[in-house]
Amino acid sequence: xxxxxxxxxxxxxxxxxxxxxxxxxxxxxxxxxxxxxxxxxxxxxxxxxxxxxxxxxxxxxxxxxxxxxxxxxxxxxxxxxxxxxxxxxxxxxxxxxxxxxxxxxxxxxxxxxxxxxxxxxxxxxxxxxxxxxxxxxxxxxxxxxxxxxxxxxxxxxxxxxxxxxxxxxxxxxxxxxxxxxxxxxxxxxxxxxxxxxxxxxxxxxxxxxxxxxxxxxxxxxxxxxxxxxxxxxxxxxxxxxxxxxxxxxxxxxxxxxxxxxxxxxxxxxxxxxxxxxxxxxxxxxxxxxxxxxxxxxxxxxxxxxxxxxxxxxxxxxxxxxxxxxxxxxxxxxxxxxxxxxx
Numbered sequence: 198x199x200x201x202x203x204x205x206x207x208x209x210x211x212x213x214x215x216x217x218x219x220x221x222x223x224x225x226x227x228x229x230x231x232x233x234x235x236x237x238x239x240x241x242x243x244x245x246x247x248x249x250x251x252x253x254x255x256x257x258x259x260x261x262x263x264x265x266x267x268x269x270x271x272x273x274x275x276x277x278x279x280x281x282x283x284x285x286x287x288x289x290x291x292x293x294x295x296x297x298x299x300x301x302x303x304x305x306x307x308x309x310x311x312x313x314x315x316x317x318x319x320x321x322x323x324x325x326x327x328x329x330x331x332x333x334x335x336x337x338x339x340x341x342x343x344x345x346x347x348x349x350x351x352x353x354x355x356x357x358x359x360x361x362x363x364x365x366x367x368x369x370x371x372x373x374x375x376x377x378x379x380x381x382x383x384x385x386x387x388x389x390x391x392x393x394x395x396x397x398x399x400x401x402x403x404x405x406x407x408x409x410x411x412x413x414x415x416x417x418x419x420x421x422x423x424x425x426x427x428x429x430x431x432x433x434x435x436x437x438x439x440x441x442x443x444x445x446x447x448x449x450x451x452x453x454x455x456x457x458x459x460x461x462x463x464x465x466x467x468x469x470x471x472x473x474x475x476x477x478x479x480x481x482x483x484x485x486x487x488x489x490x491x492x493x494x495x496x497x498x499x500x501x502x503x504x505x506x507x508x509x510x511x512x513x514x515x516x517x518x519x520x521x522x523x524x525x526x527x528x529x530x531x532x533x534x535x536x537x538x539x
Contacts, residue, residue, distance in 0.1 A: 328411030
């Protein structure tokens with residue numbers, strides 16, 4: 198009698214190989230994002246150079262002033278290389294930028310552009326970071342409170358409040374903040390700035406009002422985005438299961454619902470951070486702050502195109518890099534993105 202031997206099934210692939218494939222997929226995704234980042238930065242740098250070069254300002258006139266002979270203006274243009282083709286000037290400028298040399302301002306006092314940016318950038322970065330931090334402290338509890346009472350009085354009150362804040366222009370919000378906290382209550386100064394080197398306490402004391410002005414508008418946007426995502430998350434089965442197990446409301450909101458609801462908020466934070474570093478011109482003007490917005494506007498008004506090019510490039514690089522990092526972080530925050538690379 199013949200005995201049939203059943204074939205032995207092939208063993209399942211070892212788990213380490215699966216982890217290696219997952220790691221390789223993530224690495225390829227990161228390298229792809231970095232390649233896109235380099236290409237975007239090249240496009241941004243050329244756009245910055247081209248747009249500033251098209252300014253309706255003659256640098257030679259800005260440097261010498263009016264009333265000089267045409268030969269004098271032509272000599273200045275020749276010395277600055279302004280008569281060279283645009284691509285030649287762009288690659289010369291880009292080569293210097295890659296080595297940390299953004300040129301010298303063409304308007305007295307003739308400072309290095311990098312030095313001027315290093316003096317203004319910390320002010321704008323600090324204001325943006327403080328404003329974002331305050332906005333998160335305000336918006337997360339408000340969004341949770343509103344989403345948990347969706348459709349109720351609390352939700353309607355929060356929605357109306359955020360809509361009202363978004364309807365107000367930033368200069369009006371700043372004026373109201375100054376009127377209440379500086380002119381009426383006298384708690385904070387209006388037009389003074391203290392750098393971190395002079396003490397953390399003094400620095401935060403002088404930065405509070407401008408940061409609050411920024412935070413109010415960001416709070417309204419963050420609250421509306423997070424509230425909408427939380428309402429959807431709170432209807433998911435795993436949230437209902439957590440409630441059925443007797444988990445408290447605070448535990449469910451913070452431990453179970455917040456993380457899967459925060460991806461739109463994280464995206465908005467990345468966009469807002471890059472935008473705020475260069476777009477706080479009105480806030481800086483109201484509070485007389487020496488930030489990047491003030492630097493760009495002042496340089497544009499005087500025809501200092503070299504400073505405008507350098508400052509706009511730095512702002513654009515921060516914006517693009519910040520959003521690229523947010524995009525890459527999705528692969529580690531969202532399991533759905535992680536699985537797509539396996």
